[in-house]
Amino acid sequence: MGDTPFIKFYPSDFLAGTSGLSPSERGVFITLLCLIYEADGEITRDDARLSRRCGAPKASFVRILDALIDEGKLTERGGMLSNKRAEKAIVDRQIRTQNATHAAHQKWRAQREKTQTNQSDDDAPALPMQCVADAIQKPEPDIKTEAKASVKKSRRNPLVELPEGWVPNDTNIADAQKRDFSQQEIDDEADRFANYHRSKQSQFRDWNAAWRTWLGNARKFGKGGGLAFSPAARGYEQGGSIASIVARRRAEGKV
Numbered sequence: 001m002g003d004t005p006f007i008k009f010y011p012s013d014f015l016a017g018t019s020g021l022s023p024s025e026r027g028v029f030i031t032l033l034c035l036i037y038e039a040d041g042e043i044t045r046d047d048a049r050l051s052r053r054c055g056a057p058k059a060s061f062v063r064i065l066d067a068l069i070d071e072g073k074l075t076e077r078g079g080m081l082s083n084k085r086a087e088k089a090i091v092d093r094q095i096r097t098q099n100a101t102h103a104a105h106q107k108w109r110a111q112r113e114k115t116q117t118n119q120s121d122d123d124a125p126a127l128p129m130q131c132v133a134d135a136i137q138k139p140e141p142d143i144k145t146e147a148k149a150s151v152k153k154s155r156r157n158p159l160v161e162l163p164e165g166w167v168p169n170d171t172n173i174a175d176a177q178k179r180d181f182s183q184q185e186i187d188d189e190a191d192r193f194a195n196y197h198r199s200k201q202s203q204f205r206d207w208n209a210a211w212r213t214w215l216g217n218a219r220k221f222g223k224g225g226g227l228a229f230s231p232a233a234r235g236y237e238q239g240g241s242i243a244s245i246v247a248r249r250r251a252e253g254k255v
Contacts, residue, residue, distance in 0.1 A: 007037045007089060007093075008089065014030075017073075018030075018073075020071075021068075021071075021073075024056070024060070024064055025064050025067060025068060027054065027055075027056075028054045028056065028061065028064045028065065028068065029068055029073055029074070031053060031054045032050070032054070032065075032068075032074060032081065032083075033083060033086060035050075035053065036081070036082060036083055036086045037086060037089075037090070040090055040094075041082070041087075041090060042077075042080040042081060042082035042087075043080065043081050043082070044079060044080060044081075045065075045076060045079050045080065045081050047061060047062050047065070050065075065081075157205040157206065158205065159203040159204065159205055160203060160204070160205070160207075161197075161198075161201060161202065161203050162194060162197045162198060162202065162207060163207070166194055166207070167190065168186060168190050168211070169208075171208060172190075172208065172211050173186060175208075175211065175212050175215060176189070176215055179215050179216075179219050181215070181218075189214065189215065189218055193211060193214050197210070
């Protein structure tokens with residue numbers, strides 16, 4: 001039969017276990033074992049039918065079968081024939097089959113879900129006409145994703161106020177010189193920059209970038225006009241502590 005289950009057969013064990021049997025008994029025994037495995041369990045003792053399957057006269061078959069039962073090669077319970085070793089092998093095979101079936105179902109389920117997801121993505125452009133307008137609308141922002149990105153960015157470079165005692169570093173001065181600011185103009189803009197942002201309690205992640213922006217606005221609106229400085233904000237121009245620090249840096253050869 002095409003769907004007959006596979007069984008493990010150990011020739012040495014079979015030969016050793018049947019060494020005391022006659023050729024006729026061995027033939028009947030192996031045939032009945034095959035029928036038990038084929039049925040995936042015990043078989044009905046039907047002497048007439050089984051004798052034909054074994055190719056033996058019924059009287060001879062009955063005599064051989066009774067001998068096999070007496071030898072313990074076969075068991076008979078309630079008119080059913082079986083074999084202890086075959087019973088164990090069948091149970092083990094059923095367990096393996098169940099486990100394999102369960103694993104296959106899980107694999108098929110996962111593959112089906114994946115296919116359905118892919119099909120949903122592929123079918124998206126084929127929406128009915130009344131849904132096209134909604135489909136092309138700008139999607140709602142993913143709040144969770146944006147929040148995670150914001151937290152990640154803030155952890156990477158948090159907002160901070162202008163450091164106490166800030167003076168332009170070498171990079172800041174180089175940025176100003178690229179924009180053709182003289183040293184005196186750098187000193188003045190540094191004072192205005194620091195006074196303005198301290199008064200506003202400004203916070204930036206990158207104060208070097210804030211300084212470059214200030215310089216760009218100062219160049220655009222005129223020196224002293226960083227960030228489109230208002231007349232009120234220019235009231236902070238009297239401070240000279242930063243200019244003094246810059247002058248000291250120049251004297252030390254750091255500028």
